[in-house]
Amino acid sequence: MQIETVSHRQGAGPDGAQLQTDGDARACRILGRFDAHESEQFRTYFEDVVAEGTKMFIVDLSEVDFVDSTALAELVRAMKQLRQEGGNLILRRPSNAVRIILELTKLDQAFTIEAAA
Amino acid sequence: MHGTQLRIGFVTAFPPGRNSLNEFGFHFVNHLASSDGVESLVVLADETEAGPPDISEIRANNPDADVQAEAVWSFNDVTNPARIVKAARRHKLDAVIINLQFATFGDGKIPGALGLLTPIALKAAGVPTGLILHNLADNVDMQDAGFTDSALMAAIMNKAGRVLTRALLLSDYVALTIPRYVEFVRESYGTGNVLLVPHGSFEEMAEPKFGIPDGPKRKILAFGKWGTYKTVDVLVEAFRDLIGRGYDDLELVIAGTDSPNSPGYLDSIAAGCADLDNVTFTGYVAEEDVEELFSSSAVTAFPYTSTTGSSGVLHQAGSYGRAAALPDIGDFTEVIEEEGFIGQYFTPGDAASLADALAKLLDDDELNAEHGERNYLAASGIPMAEVCDWHITHLNRVIAGN
Numbered sequence: 001m002q003i004e005t006v007s008h009r010q011g012a013g014p015d016g017a018q019l020q021t022d023g024d025a026r027a028c029r030i031l032g033r034f035d036a037h038e039s040e041q042f043r044t045y046f047e048d049v050v051a052e053g054t055k056m057f058i059v060d061l062s063e064v065d066f067v068d069s070t071a072l073a074e075l076v077r078a079m080k081q082l083r084q085e086g087g088n089l090i091l092r093r094p095s096n097a098v099r100i101i102l103e104l105t106k107l108d109q110a111f112t113i114e115a116a117a
Numbered sequence: 118m119h120g121t122q123l124r125i126g127f128v129t130a131f132p133p134g135r136n137s138l139n140e141f142g143f144h145f146v147n148h149l150a151s152s153d154g155v156e157s158l159v160v161l162a163d164e165t166e167a168g169p170p171d172i173s174e175i176r177a178n179n180p181d182a183d184v185q186a187e188a189v190w191s192f193n194d195v196t197n198p199a200r201i202v203k204a205a206r207r208h209k210l211d212a213v214i215i216n217l218q219f220a221t222f223g224d225g226k227i228p229g230a231l232g233l234l235t236p237i238a239l240k241a242a243g244v245p246t247g248l249i250l251h252n253l254a255d256n257v258d259m260q261d262a263g264f265t266d267s268a269l270m271a272a273i274m275n276k277a278g279r280v281l282t283r284a285l286l287l288s289d290y291v292a293l294t295i296p297r298y299v300e301f302v303r304e305s306y307g308t309g310n311v312l313l314v315p316h317g318s319f320e321e322m323a324e325p326k327f328g329i330p331d332g333p334k335r336k337i338l339a340f341g342k343w344g345t346y347k348t349v350d351v352l353v354e355a356f357r358d359l360i361g362r363g364y365d366d367l368e369l370v371i372a373g374t375d376s377p378n379s380p381g382y383l384d385s386i387a388a389g390c391a392d393l394d395n396v397t398f399t400g401y402v403a404e405e406d407v408e409e410l411f412s413s414s415a416v417t418a419f420p421y422t423s424t425t426g427s428s429g430v431l432h433q434a435g436s437y438g439r440a441a442a443l444p445d446i447g448d449f450t451e452v453i454e455e456e457g458f459i460g461q462y463f464t465p466g467d468a469a470s471l472a473d474a475l476a477k478l479l480d481d482d483e484l485n486a487e488h489g490e491r492n493y494l495a496a497s498g499i500p501m502a503e504v505c506d507w508h509i510t511h512l513n514r515v516i517a518g519n
Contacts, residue, residue: 035457036457036494036495037494068455068457069296069313069315069499070315070457070499073315073499073503076503076506076507077503080506101296101313104296104299104300104312104313105312105313105314105507106290106312106511106514107507107510109514110510110514
């Protein structure tokens with residue numbers, strides 16, 4: 001798995017409108033396999049982002065080719081933490097593999113998901 | 118993950134009672150009690166001869182939580198649905214979660230089936246209800262599991278199982294712990310309210326020591342409720358095989374009790390291996406003794422001939438970083454590998470094959486440690502506290518939809 005820091009100013013909101021983010025927003029892109037063995041890497045990255053005061057965090061999942069429930073739990077945990085602090089975690093362009101597990105868990109109804117640009 | 122604070126009821130078998138899923142029930146309650154979205158928690162437990170539900174440890178672990186327990190249903194009692202609905206009303210519960218497998222409410226056909234109507238009864242009473250369903254009737258071989266000796270009766274029971282599954286699917290949501298089961302139910306039953314919620318790890322534990330523990334004996338552990346499709350006959354035979362191969366430092370530990378469908382099974386096994394010095398039958402293992410049981414074992418064996426899903430014991434073995442000898446049963450293998458577990462596989466029912474698998478894990482400490490670490494990561498993937506959060510999310514979604 002790789003995590004790349006990317007610009008948060010791309011993509012569209014859930015309804016296709018441009019996503020509104022404030023100046024504290026950060027975004028990353030995850031590439032490859034995202035599973036139990038990789039989730040700690042994401043957690044470390046996320047903790048660093050939060051430590052910088054970020055409350056709006058966008059995770060681009062368009063290049064993820066496998067995700068398991070442990071990795072999904074990392075995203076849930078991050079979403080919960082940010083929402084408790086008045087922010088949010090947004091999933092950008094989830095790949096088919098991610099969409100499947102979001103739908104299996106029905107957590108697609110809990111996350112804010114940013115549609116394709 | 119936002120929602121109002123809920124008054125939640127949790128229907129479950131619960132210690133000191135020893136009915137199936139009592140351990141899952143205990144750990145779920147232990148974490149649900151302190152979840153952010155819970156105002157109060159009422160454990161709607163089973164009445165057992167062991168005494169009333171004991172939540173003293175839950176209260177000690179969650180001193181600020183509003184949690185209480187009440188024994189409101191009994192194994193094989195046909196009035197369970199009415200009793201549970203009555204309790205839900207009395208406690209003015211916002212929602213109920215039921216910890217369920219097909220024989221939770223009884224091994225008698227009538228009380229067992231009636232018990233499975235509890236979710237419908239709760240829903241009819243206006244109580245949003247979620248299920249944690251640990252197995253599917255479609256995947257139970259009724260003959261192999263000891264419910265009947267007749268193939269015809271097994272077919273009838275499977276049909277009845279599908280009818281009862283349809284009844285369960287009338288709940289507001291049904292949580293399964295295995296992705297392929299979610300897909301199967303959605304396709305086979307044409308329903309959309311079934312979803313995946315992982316099993317969750319019982320405890321957040323310090324990383325265990327992987328590999329084969331220091332001797333003097335290397336222990337082979339089998340843990341479960343024995344006598345139906347989970348038998349130890351082939352394991353004892355494999356143990357004899359290993360002794361014959363010159364392994365003279367082994368101990369076989371058979372932990373747990375008879376399955377309710379097979380009283381006297383372990384006594385018959387003990388009589389059959391009375392000539393073996395190094396076979397120990399522990400009987401029921403108290404919660405506080407589970408860690409030592411697993412941690413002192415070199416390998417955990419799963420001598421199953423068929424399965425009804427994943428394995429709670431494998432999750433426990435993984436929690437303690439243990440390597441496992443697993444039956445190569447297609448569905449089971451796929452399920453546990455989807456969950457991230459790994460095993461040294463053997464042909465079900467084949468003692469020599471099981472002995473080979475055990476020998477591999479006993480001979481190669483590096484491989485043993487590697488498997489143990491993989492299983493630890495798989496088992497510790499999602500803490501139970503987070504699994505509880507997922508359920509609260511779904512209950513809030515249901516309540517908002519109502």
